Structure formats: C-alpha cells, structure tokens
Amino acid sequence: MTPDQFRQYGHQLIDWIADYRARVADRPVMAQTSPGEMRRGLPASPPDQPEPFDAVLRDLDQVVMPGLSHWQHPSFFGYFPCNGELSSVLGDFASTGLGVLGLAWQSSPALTEVEEVATDWLRQMLGLGGAWSGVIQDTASTSTLVALLCARERTTEYSLSRGGFQEQTRPLVVYVSAHSHSSVEKAALLAGFGRDHVRQVAHDADWAMRPDALEAALAADVERGCIPCAVVATTGTTTTTAIDPVEPIAAIAARHRVWVHVDAAMAGSAMVLPECRWMWRGIDGADSIVVNPHKWLGAAFDCSVYYVRDPDHLVRVMSTNPSYLRTAADAIVKNFRDWGLPLGRRFRALKLWFLIREQGVSGLQARLRRDLANAQWLAAEISRTPGWRLLNRVTLQTLCVRHEPAGLEGEALDRHTLSWVDRINRSGAAYLTPAMLDGRWMARISIGAIPTEREHVESLWRTLQEITR
C-alpha cells in the first residue's frame, strides 16, 4: 500500500472509528454470535491475488462487527474497565505508523527515553517514591511472571547462571491468597515453583490477606525445611477489590527476606487519587509493583507498568548481550530489552504520554472520582432495596451483588443468579461478569468505562430490577 493509498483509506478508517465510538451505545454490548459462526463465514484459504482494500474495510462492518463484545460501551460492566481513551489511541497509532523498534537504546533513542519519562510521570502520579523505576510490559500476567522469576533468582542467588531451579534441594515457596488473580498462580507454576509450593494464605471477612496467617504459614514452612521466597499482595482483588494490607505484609516479608510483589493491576489507577493511597500504605516496602494504565486509567491496551526498586537485579536476571545487540552507548543508557521477556519492543510509551498530556492529571482524577461516586450511588441503591444483597464493601468501583428472592438458596440461588446475568448479557442492554464468592455465584458490576455516566448506571439498576422481577 502506498502512502497515498494509506492517506485515503486511513481517513476512511478514522471516520469509521470516530463513528463507532460515537454510536457504540446503540449496539448490544455482548456479541450475539454463536461459536464458529464467523470462522465458517470466511474463506478457508488466503487470496492469491490482492483484494481491493475497500472490500477489506467493508468486512469490518459485515464480518467483524457482529462478533464484537464492546468494551468501550457505556453499559460495559464486565471484567474490568479496559479503557482506550481516544488520545491514547492516537498515541498508539503514531507508534504503529512509525514502525520503529526498541531492541537497544540506539535502535530508537526516543522509544526508550519517552518510556523513562512517561513511567516516571506515572510514578509521581501514583505517589511512589523516587527509588522506583518503571518499564512498560504487555500485561500484568507478564509483569507478575517477571516478578516471580526475579524473586526466584534472588533467593537462589542466581541459580539460572549455574544449575538452574533443579539444583535447589529445599523447596521454595510462594504465598498468595485465594483471591489473588489467576495469573499469579500461573506465573508461579511457569516459574517452576510447582502447585505444591504455592500457599494460599487465609483471608479475613473482607477477603483480604491476613498478616497473622501469613506469619504462621511462613513459620510452618521454615519449620518443615522449605524456603519462603515471595509473597504477592493484591491492591484490589479481581473478584471483590479486596485490599491486602501491604504494610504488615511487607514487614513480615522483610524479616524472612521474602520478595514482595504488589499486584495493583486494576486498582493501581486509583492511586492517582491521594484519598485512595491508604489502600497500598507501606508500598515502599515492596520489591515490585504492577499497575496497568490500560485498565481504568485509559491507556490503549496493552500498557502494563512494572516498577522495581532494584533495576540492577532485574537486568541481571533478564539480560543477554550477544554481539549483534551491542552498541557503544550501552554503558550509559537503559536497554529495556533487559527489563522484561521480549527483545523487540513497540513504542508503547507514546500512548501513555499522549494520555497524560491530553487529559492532564486533574482530568484523569476527575473521571476516576466520577466512577467512584457512581459505584457509591449504586451500592446505596442496592443496599436499601429488599431482595438485593451487596456482598462487598465498595471501596473502589466494583460491586458484588446478588438478587435473593425469598426461599431461594444454595444451588437454586446459583441457577437464579447465572440465569439473570445471562439474560442481561444476551439482552445486549448491559454486560456483567458472574463470579464465585465463598462457593456461591454472584454478579460483579465493574464500573468505569470512559463513556459510563450516572445515567448508564441508573439504567443498569432499572434493568437489574426489571429482569429479576
């Protein structure tokens, strides 16, 4: 495609995206297609000859659109807000259009230096001290895997440079809670710890990790000859946005030389609000943190920021230095390839930099406060309505709710919950994610899509009441 054709079709696509975002509220939130329907509608083999690009663009409407669940919809209350603020979208477009690659500082200095600046801006916005250094990863899954690999290598004194994890004769243990995100256990298993050495520390009535239980678990493991290696504390768990208390957890971990990783993937965005920072009090006692600006904050996916206090250790675990990647500048610059898994890196910093500049810190704060207020409003409505139960303390933007008609309990109640959530999702009026809490299904309502205003939350509440009537 020539630059002139790109100009022509690019303008068409910009209008298409603008129209999509402007009118997304008119669409059913969840895709109405059935499995395999789309795939069966597409040619089984690639075209030998070029197709007219008009036909390709047309398929965005005819083929792709019916198969989308709309995360940017004002009535998207599923999973978590994965906001692609339009200024950030343009930052990502610039990155893709430039097509430069960060293999080394020299391979595009701006890619590295804007990333240093943007992650340091975010550090300040989150209220983190100057000892933290940031790097952009793709997702929290990856950031947490990197954290546990770094923990493993600190405890084993760089066994990777010798006989590897197999040379360990005493088991290394990772501590999580039953409410840690699934990616935490996945990371522990992939890093080689084994499920037998992932301890689920008991939680309190608000599903937050209990420091006394952590202390007891550590002591029991030491007693039986295991080596405590890492603890993952979550600021805002996935199911209920529970707040694991970082300060006492870090204090206990310090006594055992245990790595503390804080998973603030979703709730980390809220730390741009000074009034929320109690949620990770003691954060400077952690070794690593993951915050995903691609969630509530609004950076276009993917943009997960991983902060460490000891970048030299990170580099020692992750670095490779083949001759074809060496440059004269290496000694005095950051080569972010040595701060994570992939060698090749996009210019992801642009989308974070654009977002912060176009919104301003105050703009981002105002939007997040709007969402917190909307969550409080809905929490109050649900709490005072007979037949409805709010299950969690709403500190952030996620509500855990159940409709509990008289006489329904146990599995019958589960069936009722899954049934009405499914009816809402299929109706297209809103999208919620069901999840299990203490062995029973409930509905998560995650507020915070950029276009979600009070009216949409009010409308959701009316829908909830109508559909369960």
Add this chain to the structure above:
Amino acid sequence: MTPDQFRQYGHQLIDWIADYRARVADRPVMAQTSPGEMRRGLPASPPDQPEPFDAVLRDLDQVVMPGLSHWQHPSFFGYFPCNGELSSVLGDFASTGLGVLGLAWQSSPALTEVEEVATDWLRQMLGLGGAWSGVIQDTASTSTLVALLCARERTTEYSLSRGGFQEQTRPLVVYVSAHSHSSVEKAALLAGFGRDHVRQVAHDADWAMRPDALEAALAADVERGCIPCAVVATTGTTTTTAIDPVEPIAAIAARHRVWVHVDAAMAGSAMVLPECRWMWRGIDGADSIVVNPHKWLGAAFDCSVYYVRDPDHLVRVMSTNPSYLRTAADAIVKNFRDWGLPLGRRFRALKLWFLIREQGVSGLQARLRRDLANAQWLAAEISRTPGWRLLNRVTLQTLCVRHEPAGLEGEALDRHTLSWVDRINRSGAAYLTPAMLDGRWMARISIGAIPTEREHVESLWRTLQEITR
C-alpha cells in the same frame, strides 16, 4: 477526547504518517541524538491541566522525530527487516480503535475467530501440514519461552502441577547452537534449566548445527545421568542466516523423546516461497515453530505466530480457569489466553488478515523474491571486488561482509570494521549492524525493508566503497 476531536486529530495524524512514510528516505537512517538528550528536554513532572492536543502532536516532530532510527527507511540494513506494511498498520489501527479484549472467546468472538483464520491462512502459505495450530504471541522471545516451558512440562509429566521444577533430581538439558538467537538461552534460563544445562552443539563450516554432534551430546548426557529435554533448531540464524537441518535433528530428537522447537522467526517469512522450503525440510517432525510475520513479511509489530502440533498439551501447561473467566461457550471454543502467557490479548489478527488480503499471497511472494535477488546481486558484487570478503553463503537476504585492506588482521581489522560501520551509521546514509563471527567483527547487511529497491542496494554498495577508500 471526544469522537469529533478524534476525527479532527486523527485525520492530521494520518496525513503526518503518510508524509513520514513518503519522505522517510530524506532523513538520516540512524538517530543523531546523544544519550539522555531527549529526556532532559522533557518536563520532569506530568501536567496537572490538560495540554492542547496540537502541542502534543507537534512534539512528534519536535521531540520524538530527532530521536528515531528509521526502521521503515529504504536504507535500513540493520538487525532484520521489521516491516510495517501500511495495510497492516491500518489493521492495527482498527484493533486499537475498537479497543476490544480477548480474555475469553465470549469477550469478543471475532478476535478469536479471525485469529484462527489468519493463522491458518499463514500455515497454508508456509506449506505446513494441517496438523499445526497457530496462535499470535508478541515476539519470538515469548514464543520460545512458551516452547521450552512446554518441553519442560512434557518431560517432567507436568511437574508444575506437583512439586515444580525443584522436584527433578536428574538435570534436564536443552540443546542449542552457538548461533541460536540470544532469546533461546534467555528462555532456557528463565524456564529454570540453568546455564549448566544448556548445551551448545557444534556447528559446521556454514554455522549450521551438526546432527552428529547433537547425537553425541545427547548420548553423553544420557551417560552422565541427565535427561535430554529440548533442542532448538534455527531456520536462518541471526548472525549468518545459517540453516540448521531440521530433518535429521528431528529424527534424532524423536529417538530420545526430545522436544523440537524450530526458531524461524526471521526466515519463516521466506517459506511463503516454495523454492525456499528446503530450508526447513522435515518441519512436520518438530513440536513447535515460531515465525514472525512482523519481520520480513510485513505485519505491523508485534505479531509472532507460534505453531504447535499438540494444542491440548499447550493448554494444559498454560491454562487457568477462575470462575470470573468461565463462560458457557468454553467447552466448544478456543480460549487463546490458555495458549500463551498473557491473559489480556489485543485483536492482533486484524493486522495479519489485512496484510494478507491487501497484498495477496502473490504480492508478498513478489516482494520477497525482489529482496532475495537484491541480496544475490550485492553478494556477487562484493565477491568479485578485491579487498572485500563475503563471509557467508547467501541463501536469504543477509550478507556478512568484511573490508580487508592488505596488512590488516586481528584486532586491527576489528577496529577497522567497527570504525567504518560506525561512520556509515553516523553518516545517516545507511544503517548496518556489526556482529562477531568466529571471534572477529564483521558487518551484517540485512536487506528487505519494504521500500528498499535495487537502487538503494546499489547506493549502499557505493557508500561502502567510498567510506572504506
């Protein structure tokens, strides 16, 4: 940013990118900035109030542009071609603009199903059999890490579900060559094998892995009580594009139940040419393959396709199944989150799908054949010119060259090589990557940027001769 503002600034940005691509040849290929220069020019703190977006866009020219090395430049001969074909760029724009996320099939069915279709189209284009299933990862570093984790878990019969890698009493060994990419050793170390258990198998005079040496290394390890686990064969190594012979390697591996991963990250694109497929003859005997369409083929970075013959095994290693990710469709659909590391996934398939459709298979083949012919032309010129030496057999698009003035050898020759490559890079006329081969520096010339025509290769050859005169 409102959709209307997005429309306005989006059009500006499209024109800016079109202009950039149309005129990139006028810029020096390598950035001329010094370390820290850019960073020091930016505000140390984030803006509290929103900035006008005009100012943000203006900084693309004033701040970012001087700090870029231009990978899409016709005289970019560094590292490898990382082509962002403009049709593929538009596919990526559509993905970012839609802002949908693939956590599960249901969370956007089109994201999964277009990925199934596009990776299957690519499978056919590469001449792979129907038993291979593909998934898009970010980079080959990640794909290879996934491969070695799967190898580890096959050999240990899913130790991750029990005591982990630590429970292994006999060391597991990974076999590579000295010319395997640095990401292979990195993956082996992160997967926990340890540097002591990464064997560098001897290579032949063309830097290709010697099957007899692999056989001997395996036998020696079995003898000493180790368990051979995985071998990584490279189709087109980074330094010289050497071709490890997959067929005999796979045959030997099969006898030892060793996982075979084929790293065809760069050269895999050439497999769309039937005349190149001898390079990975025997590929159907491998367990996994990585091919990066974001390299020579032209998909906008990042788009690395990982093929496996046993997706059930992959899913068993990678899957997690928390309640908040379960949907009614799970039993009958692919959930690609269980095919790799990250849970969250972009709609990456669009950029591959757009590329194949807009170019057609024949269009992609024609461009790659152009590049192969350009490489042959330059190889012939260099071979017949006194004072120059071509070091590798040019089967693909990478040349390894040295200018060898009479009387210069050893370290003096190294200094000469690094000096003239540096002068070329600093001149802005072209960009090359120096690398070591058999202990001495040489210059790699990697041909295959989309705008690189014969005239640019001719111009490079004139520059090489002038700068060393």
